[in-house]
Amino acid sequence: MRETIPYVTLPAxxxxxxxxxxxxxxxxxxxxxxxxxxxxLWQAAVGLCREHSICEVSRSLRLNYNGLKNRVTRDGGRSPAVGQGPDLNFVKLDLGAPITPSECLVEMEARNGSKMRMSFRGVLREVDPLELSRAFWRQG
Structure with missing residues (x-):
């Protein structure tokens, strides 16, 4: 009886x-x-980093990772992060109620010397800190 040898399929x-x-x-x-x-050849490698990660390109072309990374950043190109690419999907996170009460302290001082300090604990439902900040900066 012949034994079959398993083989590894390389990624396309x-x-x-x-x-x-x-x-x-x-x-x-x-x-x-x-x-x-x-x-x-360097330009071709940098161009590939628009579609593939720097790691994938450097391994496939047998190039120094840091050397390729430096050229990609120098040339203004950017390698997509893992899981990103042309069909990037966004996930909306609901940050409504934290599991544990949170604390926040915001202190502001305008050029005219007026000061504002806001301290919040827990979930902010009735107060809008951003609107309070805008009102403070408008008057200062």
Whole structure:
């Protein structure tokens, strides 16, 4: 009886990531010694970070994570955080009543020397601290 060998399915790589990985592989085969990575390849890697995380791109292209991260932030690009991407979903959190009573102390001082101190405990249902603050700043 033959024993079947389990295999691991690798995650699918997008065509753009695969093509850039192929370009890096070609460059690595043709380069002499340890030369600098051409700017065009760096730009391709940075571009991939718009769709993939820096970690995913650096692992796939065998690049230094911090080096890629520095280039992404320098070029104004941003890698999406885990779970974010083109189809970002928002979750509304109901922060109505806290489990335990909360305390808040707000002290304000205007340029004319007038001062206001607000101290709140528990759930604010009838008082709007933001409106009180606006009234204070309008008079000062």
């Amino acid at each position: 790589i997008s065509p753009s990531l695969e093509s850039v990985r192929h370009q890096f592989g070609t460059w690595r085969k043709r380069r002499r010694c340890r030369g600098e990575i051409p700017e065009a």
